[in-house]
Amino acid sequence: MxxxxxxxxxxxxxxxxxxxxxxxxxxxxxxxxxxxxxxxxxxxxxxxxxxxxxxxxxxxxxxxxxxxxxxxxxxxxxxxxxxxxxxxxxxxxxxxxxxxxxxxxxxxxxxxxxxxxxxxxxxxxxxxxxxxxxxxxxxxxxxxxxxxxxxxxxxxxxxxxxxQAMGANHAEGYPHIGPGDWTDVGPADELPEGEPTRRIIGDVGVLVVRRGETIHALADRCAHASAPLHEGSIVDGDGRGDCVVCPWHGSVFRLDSGSVVHGPATAPQPTFRTRVREGRLELAVTGYPGVPAS
Ligand code: FES
CATH class of the missing domain: 1.20.120 (Four Helix Bundle (Hemerythrin (Met), subunit A))
Known part of the structure; x- marks a missing residue:
């Protein structure tokens, strides 16, 4: 043993x-x-x-x-x-x-x-x-x-x-396995305003939030302990812009950068680039080698 x-x-x-x-x-x-x-x-x-x-x-x-x-x-x-x-x-x-x-x-x-x-x-x-x-x-x-x-x-x-991966970054894999190529995730006008929504690209889930003309996309798996962020809520992060609050332990991440506003998470959420082509939303993981800026 x-x-x-x-x-x-x-x-x-x-x-x-x-x-x-x-x-x-x-x-x-x-x-x-x-x-x-x-x-x-x-x-x-x-x-x-x-x-x-x-x-x-x-x-x-x-x-x-x-x-x-x-x-x-x-x-x-x-x-x-x-x-x-x-x-x-x-x-x-x-x-x-x-x-x-x-x-x-x-x-x-x-x-x-x-x-x-x-x-x-x-x-x-x-x-x-x-x-x-x-x-x-x-x-x-x-x-x-x-x-x-x-x-x-x-x-x-x-x-x-x-x-038991306590304290580990549970979203670390995203830049390595998230699709590096622009990937279609459906019509952009189906995204509700200000509501957390989940989309799947490749093997990973992505939190997508529309704010007017801007669309934010973050890794859906919380860096702290893997909670699904699309089940969280969208708040104004103490004057630091729109944020998502994790449904499990309340970590707060900025939607525009994925940075941590409040813990327990200490690692930022990986982000995705977004663009709309002919009315359809496309995503590509940030930090993936060879991905051109939108
Ligand atoms: S899983 Fe998100 S704060 Fe713990």
Whole structure:
């Protein structure tokens, strides 16, 4: 049996919902401000923030573990542990923000991940306290135990990111598989004004919205977790032009550029070029090599 089969069993275990669901509801209750949520998701970074911060925290802790076995380096190890504990606060906040907008199976693994990371942080806090009392050997032993818990947490986090695609860009494939040639999708005058509509070209679904003489077309699959954007709503995006709101977790994307106005999505929606020829709408994916501008 492969180690990740065990994590899959966690993901399928509904008993974990007794903890996962209240934890999700609590995060939603505490995290109300959209600007704070956007900052924690990493909208400003164009990439999920949590993995970046988690790398920093674990690097401090792992480095301290190495210094603890080197001669006369317990003091710098203590400094690294203190830095790791300081960096853990924003790391946890970003992780919980992402967790709250995950799906059920991600959240089941997420609560076990949180328990492992909680054990790691408690262990390092105890290690730091022991070191500050002058008991550096005891502090080092507790630190190694905490690092072991951190490795378990890191494996679970890796599973969530790579196996369950949490934080991944779910619309990344569009520029690679969307048709590069102009493709007819039907009469342009059949598009309702201001209503999200779905069209299929090649193997991909496209969100199409008419605004007067302008026709916008974006990847229909939400970059955050694959929701069908044509089931979302069209809004005025805080003075930033027309936007679509994702029906699942409320990410907001500009219709003209696909850029993210609000998360949890951090990657923009791929866009399609549009043109009308003899009354018929044609689309071609943007960024596809060899596609001429309309
Ligand atoms: S699927 Fe989560 S915001 Fe769209």
């Amino acid at each position: 492969r180690p990740f089969d065990d994590i899959d069993r966690l993901a399928k275990n509904p008993a974990l919902d007794k903890i996962a669901a209240p934890a999700r509801d609590l995060v939603h209750k505490v995290l109300r401000r959209q600007d704070v949520k956007d900052a924690l998701h990493g909208v400003w970074l164009g990439h999920p923030l949590h993995p970046v911060l988690a790398q920093a925290s674990l690097s401090f802790f792992a480095s301290a573990g190495v210094l603890d076995v080197a001669p006369r380096t317990r003091r710098p190890a203590t400094v690294l542990i203190a830095l790791g504990l300081v960096s853990a606060a924003p790391t946890l906040a970003a992780g919980w923000a992402d967790y709250a907008d995950g799906h059920e199976e991600q959240q089941r693994v997420g609560v076990v991940n949180a328990a492992a990371n909680g054990a790691m942080i408690a262990g390092y806090a105890a290690s730091l306290a022991a070191r500050l009392r002058g008991r550096s050997t005891r502090g080092a032993i507790i630190g190694w135990a905490a690092l072991a818990a951190g490795v378990v947490g890191a494996n679970l986090g890796g599973h969530m990111a790579y196996h």
